[in-house]
Amino acid sequence: MAEIERESMEYDVVIVGAGPAGLSAAIRLKQLDSDLNVVVLEKGSEVGAHILSGAVLDPCALNELMPDWKEKGAPLNTPVKEDNFLILGEAGKARIPNFPMPPLMNNHGNYIVSMGNVCRWMAEQAEEMGVEIFPGMACSELVFGDNGEVKGVVAGVFGLEADGSYGPNTEPGMELHGKYVFLSEGVRGSLSKEVIAKYDLAANSDVQKYGVGMKEIWEIDPGKHSEGTVTHTMGWPLGSNAGGGSFIYHLENNQVYVGFVVHLNYKNPHLFPYMEFQRFKHHPEIAKLLEGGKRVAYGARAITEGGWQSLPKTCFPGGALLGCSAGMVNVPRIKGNHNAMYSGMHAAEAAYEAIKAGRGGDELTAYDDMVRSGPIAADLKPVRNVKAIWSKFGLVASLMLGGFDMWVANLTGWNPLGTWKHGKNDAQATEAADKHKPIDYPKPDGKLSFDRLTNVSFSMTNHEESQPAHLKLKDASIPMGVNMPQFAEPAQRYCPAGVYEVVDGDFVINFQNCVHCKTCDIKDPSENITWTTPQGGDGPNYPNM
Template sequence: MTPAEILAQYGPREAMEYDVVIVGGGPAGLSAAIRLKQLAEKAGKEISVVVLEKGSEPGAHILSGAVMDPIAMNELFPNWKELGAPLNQPVTKDEALFLSETGVMSTPGFLMPDNFHNHGNYVVSLGNVVRWLAQQAEALGVEIFPGFAAAEVLYNDDGSVKGIATGNMGINKQGEPTENFQLGMELHGKYTLFAEGSRGHLGKQLIAKFKLDAGKDPQGYAIGVKEMWEVDPKQHQPGLVIHAAGWPLKSDTYGGGFLYHMEDNKVVLGFITGLNYENPWLSPFEEMQRWKTHPAIRKHIEGGKRLSYGARAITAGGLLSLPKTVFPGGALIGCDAGFLNGPRIKGSHAAMKTGMLAAEAAFEAVTADRKADELAAYPKAFEASWLYKELNQARNWKAWFKWGLWGGTIGTGIEYWLLPKLGIKSPPWTMHRTKPDHEYLKPANQCPKIEYPKPDGKLTFDRLSSVFISNTNHEEHQPAHLTLKDKSVPVNINLAKYAGPESRYCPAGVYEFVPDEANAGKERLQINAQNCVHCKTCDIKDPTQNIVWVTPEGGGGPNYSGM
């Protein structure tokens, strides 16, 4: 049965009415919810706010480095230290490294660009920060529904956004209701804020429907693959922050690594690969594993124990790729729009700030008895904010990497080291990009094949053992949430032309080409949807844009701990 047929037979869905519906319980969504309640309390008014979170709990799907600039937290909770916010480890030292296969060059302090200076920032588990934000939100009266995935945008008769509907539960692989069937519910709001994170499923639809990206540079993405380790106290350097560029990537491929020493003998490290890479033989997961073997990196974790693993796409196009953020009845906030500051390698402070700005606009509209119009005050407030100034300085960053690692390095140096020394706060030029990431792949026969070493199980690992410690799980009898527009494309185009890149760009082993029992000597694509860590890379990088990520049953996916 199709979703429409299920609704016709089992409907109508139960509907709940709110002033503001928020999709996504990350830093943007929870900051928006908190700000709405703070404003209502200050004004002596009532405002109903609900946050829908597809993870099993707030923080379960959150993955970030993370070094956090507390500027937005200071605005949201000036007394956050007294309230016990888990910003426990101040940055004590910055290092910026350029790696060759065996060598390393460290950037002298006087040459380090401003974007790599982290004095006053904190090494955090963003998942733990989000859990704390959820506690603050609930204490203020915000309703949080974890384990419910927003699967559909609902519209009023005039085309404005009415709210969302959650996905049906208890559907088998054939799309038929089982004995555990539960119809989804509708959440209606005067305004709906979408805070799904990078490449949000509904945000993607809204951008297309309302043409929010018209006239903008194509959005740019990267994938971050991350691990958390526990190390010997003798290796531990609390507050040390390392960023590295160069090996193992070729100079024409954007990417680099990070390694942060947290509190309690924990070290988090990860590798970021720009999804505009050209060689279909490249595997971001395997590049991360190779990177750990470099002497400058392995010395920090060798002999330690790997505790957790995860991966997530990063929206990195910057200000020039930022879509229009408002439409009738709602707004995009955080990474659903793309407010990350790429050169600073920070997005949580931006997500929080945009959530707060959108909340202020929504509160003004609701208390003025408006409904489902455009929250024009939100983008206007953004353009007057410190965040706009920050992103405007960084607007060319992604474009510089058209000229590879050294072009990006020189450009970053000019805009974040030289210009500030000359008293120029924003570059007097603007550079643009013209192609989306999925158009960059070259045919496999035009690229050198990359042979990756086998994992040793001590420092380097395979995908499946990695997915295991991400605590990923999905109800196995539900329909696959990784869908194909045309089932013939993976073999006839992706495998034939690009050597099946989905088997390499996926960091969770979801896609694999296996012998086709029905056609001797041929292969077919097998989709292991239960392994999916919801990184969204396939939805972004698939060269034919044939893969479409849709929401699985709520509560499925990773359950990150301490990440």
């Protein structure tokens, strides 16, 4: 095939992804030098369309980035007024008092937000400063320079034939070149994954760990609404089957975010994370809150959970990994947006100094140094062992041992338990089906609990059906030849959008349902599925996630 000819555009900095990390980088670059040419490319149909987060936002980074955010109308409207921690049994609950919690677990001063709306607002600020933002522009390839450095990306390829080839109606897209390229794609981004492998950025870090987070927005009875209340639960229904827990956040307008996280290192391939979430809502404590209300939105997203020891090198020749592309979530706090913003600011500062010195295409080691010595490190280091202890010994040990380790680190800056290893990656943690009992899940009732396809319709997901499937199998024989006999083909269950089915002995991929959570790329026991970006604008269209 003849080489594809594309037009190219030159920028100082090219940013992939209009999440909190990418937009913070763009804003900071313009604050430092308004003449810098900065472009942000976003695969969602609009900024915020693919943003899904809890979210209780710690405004520490935003305070530094834009101290006047209140005057500028940032959508941080619901300060946290009350923190609750519950351990659930099948019918009852036990409240964990707040006083033994390390201060870092306190949400006083934080805000319940829609990160999608925060990103929409940040994009407006960036555009006013002269940043070019192009939504609906998926970045499908990296462009490399003569010395092997990343020098840009290919964006805006549309109309491929079903087999992936170029046809008469294909738009080949264009190359956007930068002195530096920032990858802020979120969890398990396809270009970030390629860069980490190509430059061996994870050589000196532990394996990355993940969870899958599912979230619904509910409008509830005003009499049950308590604006500013934050509740986290652990325990039932997961029990010893998997790590994880829930969040219930009361925001404005009688709305509640109801979310459920399942750690993806579970062993039993019969586990069905989505159905665990649906079952959770039937707990008496949760059901009494939601009864009489209505679910208005649904979505799902993988979460990086490896923390400090799993952080790869964050700079590479020609660019940097920002936010969740590197993995900066503080697991016990269930927060990563503030670290994503800090990473964007640090990367911008490093790139600005480099460009001012006449550099380009090299490694921004000053950025990686700042990640490992600044506020991100201060946030992640004290909690580094909580997830690893939970994975090895379960919830109670994590609360006791991990809590002790966090407390001492919080008071002294020293972790008495050192740094624990995570062990296997989440795919390798899956055990054979015959070692475990199938789990019988109750049928959704259509009032509190819903089947997957009905819920996916509340994510407003859409994909152009004539394009090639963006979910690629390395070996098409593995799902039915290996995964079915050994693992009861868990893709049928771990996907929170019903993308994968076994129909009449065939493995079927309904890529149109995909909400871009990336769970399949992480949890497939044969590591046989690769998530790539579909054409721009496709995927979910989240309103207020």
